[in-house]
Amino acid sequence: MTLPHFYPLGTPGQPWGSAEVQQWRARQVRQRSYADDVLADVDLLRNRWDLECYGEVVCADAAQGEERFPLMALLSRSWSSALPTVLVTGGVHGYETSGVHGALRFAADHAAAFAGRVNLLVAPCVSPWAYERIQRWNFDALDPNRSFRASSPAQESAALMALVAPLHGQFAAHIDLHETTDTDESEYRPAVAARDGKPFEPGTIPDGFYLVDDSANPQPAFQQAIVQAVEQVTHIAPADSQGCLIGTPLAAPGVIEYPVRDWGLCTAITGARYTSITEVYPDSPRATPEQCIAAQVEAVNAALRFVLAGV
Numbered sequence: 001m002t003l004p005h006f007y008p009l010g011t012p013g014q015p016w017g018s019a020e021v022q023q024w025r026a027r028q029v030r031q032r033s034y035a036d037d038v039l040a041d042v043d044l045l046r047n048r049w050d051l052e053c054y055g056e057v058v059c060a061d062a063a064q065g066e067e068r069f070p071l072m073a074l075l076s077r078s079w080s081s082a083l084p085t086v087l088v089t090g091g092v093h094g095y096e097t098s099g100v101h102g103a104l105r106f107a108a109d110h111a112a113a114f115a116g117r118v119n120l121l122v123a124p125c126v127s128p129w130a131y132e133r134i135q136r137w138n139f140d141a142l143d144p145n146r147s148f149r150a151s152s153p154a155q156e157s158a159a160l161m162a163l164v165a166p167l168h169g170q171f172a173a174h175i176d177l178h179e180t181t182d183t184d185e186s187e188y189r190p191a192v193a194a195r196d197g198k199p200f201e202p203g204t205i206p207d208g209f210y211l212v213d214d215s216a217n218p219q220p221a222f223q224q225a226i227v228q229a230v231e232q233v234t235h236i237a238p239a240d241s242q243g244c245l246i247g248t249p250l251a252a253p254g255v256i257e258y259p260v261r262d263w264g265l266c267t268a269i270t271g272a273r274y275t276s277i278t279e280v281y282p283d284s285p286r287a288t289p290e291q292c293i294a295a296q297v298e299a300v301n302a303a304l305r306f307v308l309a310g311v
Helices: 018-026 034-044 097-109 128-133 155-167 183-196 220-230 289-309
Strands: 049-061 065-076 085-090 119-123 171-179 210-214 255-258 274-280
Touching: 018 183, 034 065, 034 097, 034 128, 049 128, 049 155, 065 128, 065 155, 085 097, 085 155, 085 289, 097 119, 097 171, 097 289, 119 155, 171 289, 210 220, 220 255, 220 274, 220 289, 274 289
Parallel strands: 085 119, 085 171, 171 274, 210 255
Antiparallel strands: 049 065, 065 119, 210 274
């Protein structure tokens, strides 16, 4: 059986090898600056936050040379073991712009409202090489958000896990800021199928904001508190005709569930009771880039309000 050639790299039906990964990498073009967009904003916060460089992403090959990206985290200056700890992550997928800038805006403009009541750890851009290329995968054509597991092959994921490991068991919540974009269907899913030697099965993109809960530890009240807050900023994605979002049945309005640990997702790394993955839809005709960033900020604010209300 001959499979259709749905992606411009590789041989249909055959997983990629190193040559195809190199070809894919050569197609990726630097479109923005991690130093200008992220590191500069982080540096502006050093008078209000403690800054920690928790690692370095090193990307090197013979054709493109070497690039190095310091990984920066923001920590509450008034850190106390008596307070609950909350992790905020953005840019696990580098192309998901509002996650990065939502985390930075929260740190700059909103975190002070929670000072003295919670320890905050913010990693605003987990995947800097991918941020610059507006890509989901990292330099090695790996998805960091399927790589949060022991002996991770993704250096971005391994570095973040090492950062949070000393605090494991102290986290009350973790909110991970993401987007679902039209390129998920036009680029990413075809690329995954091609890389893995599988046929491409078309899907749909939800129009609006939604959340991903942990099917092994569902927290419906936490998720609904976030949805109710965010719907004041932007619209919530409706279910499709089968009652699903991206092929997954709704657990509640605007909420689906994934087995986050089994899939190696970022929200599995802290052991927190309350976890959520946000998904905004920046390509919607009903949402602007500003609304997407504001939705991410409001999701973090709502998560913190919920956690602190129960302390």
